[in-house]
Amino acid sequence: MVQGHEQEHRRHALVAVPIGLIVVVTVVDILAPPEVHLGPFLVAAPAVTASFAGPRTTACIGLLAVLAQAAVAVVRTSLTDLNHTFQIIALILISVFVTFFSHLRERHEKEMTQLRLVAQAAQEVVLRPLPARIGTLRVASVYLAAEEEAQIGGDLFAAARTARGTRLIIGDVRGKGMEAVGDAALVLGAFRAAAHRQDELPLLVTYLEGTVSSDLDDPESAGARQGRRPGEAERPGKAEPPGLPERPAQTGEAFITAALLDIPDTAPVLHLVNCGHPPPLLLRDGRVTSLDVRVPAPPLGLTEFADPAALVPETFPFAAGDLVLLYTDGVIEARDASGAFYPLAERISAFADEDPQALLRSLRRDLLAHTPHGRLGDDAAMVAIRRMLGK
Numbered sequence: 001m002v003q004g005h006e007q008e009h010r011r012h013a014l015v016a017v018p019i020g021l022i023v024v025v026t027v028v029d030i031l032a033p034p035e036v037h038l039g040p041f042l043v044a045a046p047a048v049t050a051s052f053a054g055p056r057t058t059a060c061i062g063l064l065a066v067l068a069q070a071a072v073a074v075v076r077t078s079l080t081d082l083n084h085t086f087q088i089i090a091l092i093l094i095s096v097f098v099t100f101f102s103h104l105r106e107r108h109e110k111e112m113t114q115l116r117l118v119a120q121a122a123q124e125v126v127l128r129p130l131p132a133r134i135g136t137l138r139v140a141s142v143y144l145a146a147e148e149e150a151q152i153g154g155d156l157f158a159a160a161r162t163a164r165g166t167r168l169i170i171g172d173v174r175g176k177g178m179e180a181v182g183d184a185a186l187v188l189g190a191f192r193a194a195a196h197r198q199d200e201l202p203l204l205v206t207y208l209e210g211t212v213s214s215d216l217d218d219p220e221s222a223g224a225r226q227g228r229r230p231g232e233a234e235r236p237g238k239a240e241p242p243g244l245p246e247r248p249a250q251t252g253e254a255f256i257t258a259a260l261l262d263i264p265d266t267a268p269v270l271h272l273v274n275c276g277h278p279p280p281l282l283l284r285d286g287r288v289t290s291l292d293v294r295v296p297a298p299p300l301g302l303t304e305f306a307d308p309a310a311l312v313p314e315t316f317p318f319a320a321g322d323l324v325l326l327y328t329d330g331v332i333e334a335r336d337a338s339g340a341f342y343p344l345a346e347r348i349s350a351f352a353d354e355d356p357q358a359l360l361r362s363l364r365r366d367l368l369a370h371t372p373h374g375r376l377g378d379d380a381a382m383v384a385i386r387r388m389l390g391k
Contacts, residue, residue, distance in 0.1 A: 014052050018045035018061045026068040030075050039069050039087040043094045050098040050105070058102040062095025120145070126185045130159050130383065132357070135166050136265050137385050140356035142364055144380040146330070154180030154256070155328045155381040158188050160195035165265045167195045167204070170326040170383055171258035171277065171300070186211060187256055187300065201262045201273050202311040209303045212256060255301035259326060263318060263385070270324065271313035275299050278332060281345060282316065283323040286352045288345050291316050291324070323356065323386040330380030334371050342370050356384035 022045050029038040046062035053061075069091055073084035130141045141157055154173025159166060169191050173183040190211040191204075198204040259280060262271040272280065272291060276299035282289040297303050297310035318324065325348060334342040344363075351362045360382055368374040 011052055011057075015049065015057060015061070018049045019064070021045050021048070022061075022065050022068050026072055029072045034076070037083065037087075039072055039084065039091075042069055043091055046095045046098045050102040053102065054106045055099050055103040058099045059095070062091070062099060066091050066095065126181055126188060127156065127381075128158070130157070134159055135161060136388055137166055137263065138356050138388055139383065139385050140360045141383045142360045142381070144330070144364065144367070144376055146376045146379050154184040155330065155379045156184040156188050156256075157326065157381055157383050158191055158195075160192055162196045162262075166263045167201075168261045168263070168326070168383065168385065169195075169258055170328065170381065171256050171275075172328045172330075172381075173256045174299075176379075183212075183256060187258070201260060201271055201313045205260060205273050205275065205297070205300075205303065205311055208258070209300055212301045213304065255299040257299045257329075261324075261326075261385075262313065263387075268317060268319040268387070269315050270318040271315050273297060273311060273313050275303060278327060278329055281325045281327075281348060282318070283325065283348060283352055284319075284321075286349055288349050290345065318387055320387050320389045323352075323359070323384060325359075326383040326385070328379070328381045330376060330378035331367060331382060333378060334367055334376055334380065336370050337372050342367055356386050359384050 022042060025038050025041045029036075032038060042065040045065045046058055049058045049061040066088060069084065069088050070079060073079050073081055073088070077084060079085070079088075127141075127143055130139045132139060139159065143155060154175065155171070156173070157168070157170040159168045161167075169187075171184070171187060173180040173187075175183075187208060190208050194204055194207045198207055256275075257277040258275045259277040260273045260275070261280070263269075264271075272293060274293045275297045279293070280291045282291055293314045295307060295310045295312075297306045303311070325344075327344065332342060332344050336342075347366055348359075348363065351359045354362060363382060367376075367380070371377075
């Protein structure tokens with residue numbers, strides 16, 4: 001709301017530019033020699049106004065320009081002078097055209113604003129805030145939306161308690177917009193429903209894979225995913241990223257990278273299955289370690305092609321006082337003005353002594369300072385987890 005008021009105030013201030021242009025051109029045209037005609041420059045006033053103001057303001061500026069041109073005609077010759085008559089007609093036609101253009105632009109901006117609000121509301125429903133404490137863990141999360149027109153990504157994270165500890169997921173859906181939010185909601189719903197019921201992490205991954213694959217195999221879902229109406233022929237799909245197995249044509253185009261963690265309450269370890277997601281970072285005594293699994297699994301939606309060994313969780317030390325950072329590729333792919341990526345592993349060590357909430361505040365501030373004008377090219381999500389000392 002504050003940003004909208006600031007934009008409105010800025011637009012009102014910019015109206016002084018075309019008004020000043022009309023005044024200057026009118027005065028100079030009246031004082032100029034008879035053979036000099038500056039009236040055609042008046043068309044710039046409504047044209048400039050249409051680029052930032054609404055149709056009513058544009059129409060008013062166009063009317064003011066027409067009246068100014070008429071005043072010049074009366075002072076210099078008469079309204080019936082052929083030269084001034086054609087200038088006035090041309091100015092009226094151009095003013096009508098740019099007013100219509102301004103109407104279209106304003107309508108498009110309203111649609112984009114409404115779409116942003118709906119998309120942001122949908123993502124807030126999907127990404128429920130994580131509690132500050134879960135069992136023996138202190139947890140914090142942050143989501144940063146990219147500054148793109150009505151485009152939100154499918155970044156996702158969630159946590160669930162089990163009888164023996166805590167399970168967490170962080171993921172990133174391929175694509176943007178409401179389709180990506182829908183896919184993220186599908187995965188999060190399946191995770192929340194099954195995380196406490198599946199005893200082993202591979203069984204949970206298999207369950208999520210079944211949920212994603214069944215959605216992709218559904219003809220109506222696949223048609224909606226490609227923008228087709230029921231009964232329309234399937235459009236040719238986009239090529240998969242290099243290195244991923246070729247998918248059958250009927251399975252759609254979506255997949256989700258994800259990292260799933262199982263953190264027992266009583267053992268100083270964590271178990272990790274990584275489905276094509278950036279590896280978590282472990283922060284211990286000021287040193288940063290990347291938790292790279294030996295055999296990564298393909299993203300969800302493609303794990304049917306995986307080596308069974310890829311679904312076996314790998315175990316890493318996670319003692320009291322240690323901190324693990326989960327993140328999406330929007331963080332590490334953020335670029336500065338020179339094109340350099342954000343060095344997350346280097347920057348996180350500078351905030352080693354901070355609690356999860358303070359750590360993410362510092363990383364968020366540092367990440368936005370790294371990018372030009374504080375704008376990200378892709379959505380970014382981070383989850384910080386610290387095992388508490390003692391019980």
